[in-house]
Amino acid sequence: MRALICEQPNGFENLRLGDMPDPQAGPGEVLIDVAAAGMNFADSLMTAGKYQVKPNPPFVPGLELAGTVAAIGAGVTRLKPGERVMAVVDHGAFAAKAVAKEADTFAIPAGLDFPQAAGFPIAYGTSYGALVWKARLQRGETLLVHGAAGGVGLTAVEIGKALGAHVIATAGGADKCAIAASHGADETIDYKTEDVRERVKALTAGRGADLVYDPVGGEIFEASLRAVAWNARLVVIGFAAGTVQQIPANILLVKNVDVLGFYWGSYRQHAPQMMAQAFQALSGMVAAGQLSPHVSHSLPLGRWREGFETLLGRRSAGKIVLLPEV
Known part of the structure; x- marks a missing residue:
């Protein structure tokens, strides 16, 4: 072959x-x-x-x-x-x-x-697992998705919207922001021209995001750590920016923030029954027209x-x- x-x-x-x-x-x-x-x-x-x-x-x-x-x-x-x-x-x-x-x-x-x-499988499986299994996203929460026009980020926008979240998407450039918006993002932030921390605060009336989905890492993680609500969760998916951030524990303590690591592939070994359940749910979202x-x-x-x-x-x-x- x-x-x-x-x-x-x-x-x-x-x-x-x-x-x-x-x-x-x-x-x-x-x-x-x-x-x-x-x-x-x-x-x-x-x-x-x-x-x-x-x-x-x-x-x-x-x-x-x-x-x-x-x-x-x-x-x-x-x-x-x-x-x-x-x-x-x-x-x-x-x-x-x-x-x-x-x-x-x-x-x-x-x-x-x-x-x-x-x-x-990988992109939608990752976003479903991160948002549902790990972060337990709730209807009505504000979800901040980084790299929102990328392979996994775009799926997080769609799944977050299907789960009833208010989705703020960050991407690099107006064209990528437009793609995120066309897949359900309620607001977009162009990180090339806008300050992510300040825009998130402005879009949430100063409150911040309840959940951050971050496949980018580096500086974008540091900015979002300062743009989250009290008792927020940040899910670390990967480090597309090429820099693994060092997380300041003092900020986690003061704001009661949870930082959660998520590697979807390990569930194939440790909890394969969850994979079948996830794909059944995702197929239902496709049938309902929520995923494209x-x-x-x-x-x-x-x-x-x-x-x-x-x-x-x-x-x-x-x-x-x-x-x-x-």
Whole structure:
């Protein structure tokens, strides 16, 4: 099969297109003909040897995909060949075929095409888990979403709105703010031209946000820490800005603030039953018209370098997906 291959984890620039043996579905697994695969920041970390999961090279990167079940392994009862599915994998999505665990494979919600479904599991799963499981977002609360036009941020805007929150979205540039607004944000803040702390205070009559969803980190986290309400929660999703913030405990104490770390992928190991519940709820939101996955770039696998450069340069909105060459 045709695949994108990492022979040594020394950066995405050194990946190459080549042929790999077709994978086979083992017990509890499904073989999927890949129609599209979602790109994530974690892919760049894995190909550089900086991600928590470190496959033995040579390996195929890629953490999420959508396609059609080609074959099932022993013990698989929920899925059958021919079904349209999306799946999360430890690696292997950037190829014509991939193997996923049955527990990590889900039916594609009606109305989504393969590119939309390919970028659905990680971004929407992350935002649902962060807002529902970890932060327990309540109807009527003010939710501040950073990186709101990005892969996970845009999904947090939609899910937050579906859960009844008042959503303030930050993004870099008027065009990205407009995308966040079109997906449900009640107000937007252009962090390139506006002071996030002052604008949040102005938009909340001085009270501040009840919950902050932050996949950016660095200076934006520090600004939002000073723009939250008493007894607020801040959920740390990642560090797209490239800087891991040092959190001043004195501010947490004075304002009774909770800072919560959230890594969605660990739930696959520790609480897989919660994953199925989450995707059932998310499918319901899709059916209700509350979620509309945004794919800004659909690229053939051969343009993987462009995909990584666009992703890391933060020049995309929503998701970038690769279309494998069979």
